[in-house]
Amino acid sequence: MSTLLEVSGVSVSFDGFKAINNLSFQIAERELRAVIGPNGAGKTTFMDIITGKTKPDEGRVIYGDKSVSLLKMSESKIAQAGVGRKFQRPTVFEDQSVFDNLMMALKKTRGPLAVLFFKPSAEDNHKVADLAEQIGLSGALHRKSGELSHGQKQWLEIGMLLAQEPRLLLVDEPAAGMTPAEREHTTDILREAAKTRAVVVVEHDMEFVRRLNCKVTVLHEGSVLAEGSLDHVTKNEQVIEVYLGR
Amino acid sequence: MTDAALPRRQPFALRFPSVMIFLAILALFTVGVTILSEGFGIGVISTSFIKTLGKTLCLCLVALAMDLVWGYCGILSLGHMAFFGLGGYAIGMWLMYARTEIIVLESLAAAPLPPTPQEVSDGIATQIFGVVGSSEFPPIWAFAHSLPLQLAAVVIVPGLLALVFGWLAFRSRVTGVYLSILTQAMTLALSLHLFQNDSGLRGNNGLSGLQNLPGLDDVPQATVSLWFFWASALALGLGYVLCAWIVSGKFGSVIRAIRDDEARVRFLGYPVEAFKLVIFTLTAVIAGIAGALYYPQAGIINPAEIAPIASIYLAVWVAIGGRGRLYGAVIGAAFVSLVSTWFTGGQAPDINLGVYTISWVDWWTVLLGLSFVAVTLYAPKGIGGLIDLITERKSPNRHGASLGPDQGSLREQEAEK
Ligand SMILES: Nc1ncnc2c1ncn2[C@@H]1O[C@H](COP(=O)(O)OP(=O)(O)OP(=O)(O)O)[C@@H](O)[C@H]1O
Ligand SMILES: [Mg+2]
Numbered sequence: 001m002s003t004l005l006e007v008s009g010v011s012v013s014f015d016g017f018k019a020i021n022n023l024s025f026q027i028a029e030r031e032l033r034a035v036i037g038p039n040g041a042g043k044t045t046f047m048d049i050i051t052g053k054t055k056p057d058e059g060r061v062i063y064g065d066k067s068v069s070l071l072k073m074s075e076s077k078i079a080q081a082g083v084g085r086k087f088q089r090p091t092v093f094e095d096q097s098v099f100d101n102l103m104m105a106l107k108k109t110r111g112p113l114a115v116l117f118f119k120p121s122a123e124d125n126h127k128v129a130d131l132a133e134q135i136g137l138s139g140a141l142h143r144k145s146g147e148l149s150h151g152q153k154q155w156l157e158i159g160m161l162l163a164q165e166p167r168l169l170l171v172d173e174p175a176a177g178m179t180p181a182e183r184e185h186t187t188d189i190l191r192e193a194a195k196t197r198a199v200v201v202v203e204h205d206m207e208f209v210r211r212l213n214c215k216v217t218v219l220h221e222g223s224v225l226a227e228g229s230l231d232h233v234t235k236n237e238q239v240i241e242v243y244l245g246r
Numbered sequence: 247m248t249d250a251a252l253p254r255r256q257p258f259a260l261r262f263p264s265v266m267i268f269l270a271i272l273a274l275f276t277v278g279v280t281i282l283s284e285g286f287g288i289g290v291i292s293t294s295f296i297k298t299l300g301k302t303l304c305l306c307l308v309a310l311a312m313d314l315v316w317g318y319c320g321i322l323s324l325g326h327m328a329f330f331g332l333g334g335y336a337i338g339m340w341l342m343y344a345r346t347e348i349i350v351l352e353s354l355a356a357a358p359l360p361p362t363p364q365e366v367s368d369g370i371a372t373q374i375f376g377v378v379g380s381s382e383f384p385p386i387w388a389f390a391h392s393l394p395l396q397l398a399a400v401v402i403v404p405g406l407l408a409l410v411f412g413w414l415a416f417r418s419r420v421t422g423v424y425l426s427i428l429t430q431a432m433t434l435a436l437s438l439h440l441f442q443n444d445s446g447l448r449g450n451n452g453l454s455g456l457q458n459l460p461g462l463d464d465v466p467q468a469t470v471s472l473w474f475f476w477a478s479a480l481a482l483g484l485g486y487v488l489c490a491w492i493v494s495g496k497f498g499s500v501i502r503a504i505r506d507d508e509a510r511v512r513f514l515g516y517p518v519e520a521f522k523l524v525i526f527t528l529t530a531v532i533a534g535i536a537g538a539l540y541y542p543q544a545g546i547i548n549p550a551e552i553a554p555i556a557s558i559y560l561a562v563w564v565a566i567g568g569r570g571r572l573y574g575a576v577i578g579a580a581f582v583s584l585v586s587t588w589f590t591g592g593q594a595p596d597i598n599l600g601v602y603t604i605s606w607v608d609w610w611t612v613l614l615g616l617s618f619v620a621v622t623l624y625a626p627k628g629i630g631g632l633i634d635l636i637t638e639r640k641s642p643n644r645h646g647a648s649l650g651p652d653q654g655s656l657r658e659q660e661a662e663k
Contacts, residue, residue, distance in 0.1 A: 051513060079515035091510045093503045100499045110515045112524045116497045164514065 002065075004029045004198045005168055010049060010059030011222075019045045020056065021222035027168070032194035034209045034230075035202045037219035038242060043202045044088060046219065047170045051085050052078045063168070080110060084166030088173050088202075090153040094146030098137050098156055101145050102128045105160035127163070134189065135159040150177040158189060169199040175208050187211045206230075265490045268573055269483055276479040285468035293468045297457075297543045300475035302583050304540035305563070307482045309579035310489050310572060311529035311536070312560050317569030318493055319525045320505030322422075324557045325411075325429030328436050329404035329530040331552035333537030335440075336403055338453035338547050339387060340396035344460035346373045347391070377451050384446030400538040401531045408530030409523065416519040416526075421508070430554045440549035452548025456541050471543065478539045482576075485532055489572050492528075501525060502570075562618045568630025577629050586610060 005027050012020040020042045027033055037043055048054035050061060052075040061070040063081065070078050079085075092101050106124060108114070120128075132138045135155040140148065145156055154174060161169055171190065175183045187208065193199055194214075203209050209216060209230060216233050218225040220242050226233045233239050279299060282290040291299075308330050315321050350369035354361040361369075372381040389395035415428055443449035459470060492498060503511045504518055512518050541547045560579075567578015588594055589610035597604040606613075621628055 053509070074517075075509075075512035076515050076517045079513050085513050087510070091507055093499075093506055093510075095502060095506060096499060103496060104499050104503060105514055110517060112497070112517070112521050115500055115516075115521075116492070116495070116524075118496045120496075160514070 002029055003027070004031075004064065005050070006060070006062045007046075007050070008060050008062075010056045010061065012045060012049065012054060012056045019222055020049065023059070023219075023223050025217065025224065027198050027200060029167070029198055030194065030196065032191065032199045032212060032214040033201070034212050034214055034216045035200060035219060036204070036206075036209060036216060037225075041219040042222040043219055044172055045222075047085060047172055047200075047202070050078075050168075050170060051075060051083055076110065079164070079166075082165075082167035084161040084164045084169050086154075086157050086161050086169075086171045086174060088176070090150065090157050092145045092148075092153050092156045092160070094144065096145060097142050098132065098145050098148070099128060099141045101156060102131055102159055102163050105163035107163065107165040131159045131163055134162070136185065151179065151182045154178060155182075155186070155189075158186070162189075162193060167197050169193060169197055171199065171201045173202055173204065175203060175205060183208055184211070262490055262494060264573060265487060268486055268576070272479055272483050272486075276476065279475065280472060283468070283472055285466070285472040293471050296468075296471040296475055298584075298587060300471065300478045300543045301540050302580055303475070303478035303482045304536045304543070305583050306576045306579045307478070307485045307536035307539075308533045308560060309563050309567070309575040310482075310485050311532040312564045313569055313572060313575035314489050314492070314532075315525055315529040316561065317564060317571070317575065318498065318505065319501040319522060320508075321522060321526060322426045322561065323429045323526065323529075324426045324554065324561060325433040326529065326533050327556035327560055328433035328552045329408060329533035330537035330540070331436075331547065331549075331556075332404045332407065333400045333534030334541030334544075334547045334551070335447060335453065336396050336399040336534070337538040338456050338541055339390040339399075339447075340393050341456045341458075341460065341542060342374060342453050343370065343387070343390040344393070345455060345458055346370045348460055349373065375448065378443040378449050380443075384444075386446045397538075400534050404530040404534035404537075405527050408527045412523045412526040416522045419519075430557070433552055433557055434554045437549045437552045437554075440552070447549075450548055450550075452546055452551075453541075454546040456547065457543065457545035459542075474539060474543045478543075481535060481539055485535075486572060486576070488532075493572070497521075562614065565618060566621050566628050568628025571630045571633075573633070574628050574630025581629065582614070586614070589613075 003026055005025075007023060007025040010020055010023045011018060023042070023046065025046070035043055035046070045054060049056050050070065052070060052073055055071065062068070063070050063083070068081070070081075070083075073081070093104070096104075103120060103124070106127060108118065108124075129138070129141075132141050135158060137148075137152060137156060137159065140152070145153065148156060154177070158171070158174060161171070174190065175186050178186060183205075190199055190201060190212065201209075201212060203212075215228065216230050217227045218233050218236075218239050220238075225242065226236045226239050279291060279296065281287040283296055284291070284293050285296070308326065312323070312326055315323050315326065347366070347370050350366055350373060351361075354365065354369060367383065368381065371383045375381060375383075383390075389399065411429075411432055415425055420428060439445050440447055441450050447453065457467065457470070459465070462470070493501070500511065500516055500521060503514075504516075504521060508518050559582075563578040563582045564575045565578070566582055567576065568574025589606040592607055594606040594610075596606060625631060627634065
């Protein structure tokens, strides 16, 4: 499997505080990866860097077959290149219906003129309907998404991500605030998604990570502490000390 | 999943009954006013009031533009009246030029030799620029002789200014209050520039006599006022349909999303800046057209018209009417500007408190300011919100409600209330 994303030697500091410290990370196509680490380890900042929200002080971020650097691209260009992101706090457009949210996310030309003259085809409508089914929101298509429960919003956001058809999916704490049954459904969706694209999942909950059943990267103070199977990293002395032994 | 749950693509008119209702009311209003007018009807409404009504329709149109840019896209521009004024200046230049040309030609007709083009041009320039001590055409009047070119300027000049300004501002991600201040600075700079005598637009004298259509001196103002009234009603109707079409589709979805969470829209891959630029420029063009219809009815335009306060009033109208809904903007502009005409026109009876007499001409702005604050605090939906009481439209207005993940279930209970 070829490498899809390579982050090497990246550092970021906020007002002198090093949030990310010489971090290196690689993920292959169609790989599922869990990223764990204590609060403030830099997991969200790591995603900010890949998606162009935060520009690192040094380091490289190389993406795709053509090995383009993401550092010079705007957030929207990076998203168009196939990097999708789910935020820690669910951010859906509360004032708009589930249908509108999904339709907006659907992979289409993003320019203003194309959007102005856009008319959904029957196929587009079906795609939206299928996605809604996948995330269990078929019955809520025409409700304002602000009316959904927290867990449903998380799903809607995952649905919007899938609608974007990204090659790399970054998911920040998808299971936060979900019931055990909802969590299980979420693991299924993510594992399914990882069959066709690379998925990086940040999560605190060990049970959730165990169910994902994939390679795990442990972040601590802005750099990688350990990497390997969940059993492998949980045996690591340092990991136990900084994270599990809290 | 059955198709039944998917939205059916009905005709535009059926999907948006409010557009049809609006157009019907506008048409009825136009016919009614025509019947009651002096020019074509029974003469109940005076010509000057026809002009007031026509001007009000133009203000409604620029309020629509303001609602699109602010209420839908979240850009609080406090400079859109600059575009409105530029539209007025663009058409005013032709009106003044063409009328003066006729006068000059008439006066030169008596001369023994036919006048040379240079003499004609000098004659017009002296007439127009005499007040600012000049007798030469400034370069910006190069196209003033041509109606089509000045009509083009009505859309091109505001559009171009908005495009350049917006490109610079949005590209450097200026948002929120900083953007509002920048737009105020823009309109202030423009008005100060126009106040100067060498700006080429007659300084603080502005352009005048715009109510007289060149070559149509025989047509009474009672008729001309109705022509402009109809044109304004038509422009408002078309503008409304255009805006409704824009906000109804996916474009509307995206700009409302930009208003609510612009960063998130970027991560969906939409070039947010380009969308803002399109809306900013388009609304500037609409404002320019509204201005071009307004000033011939007002008869005069001067730089005071584009003072920063004018654009602030525009925002106040839209806020009072209810932003984020097109009819709200129209209601706000019509209501506030007509009430304002009533108060400032000296028609409102003064209130004698014994020690102090409240004279509305002075106190109207205070009342307006207080209403604005009251609406912002207690009725953010504005007057348009009253319509919700009839249609029982509900919106989960919980923007920024950031209950942490742990209390997530709370949100559900909230929503079900
Ligand atoms: N914009 C910012 N300005 C200043 N400090 C920041 C900024 N963003 C993040 N930080 C700091 O960088 C560190 C890493 O933050 P980050 O949000 O990436 O952690 P995290 O691993 O996602 O934590 P959590 O598990 O709580 O979500 C924290 O100490 C945080 O306070
Ligand atoms: Mg985080």
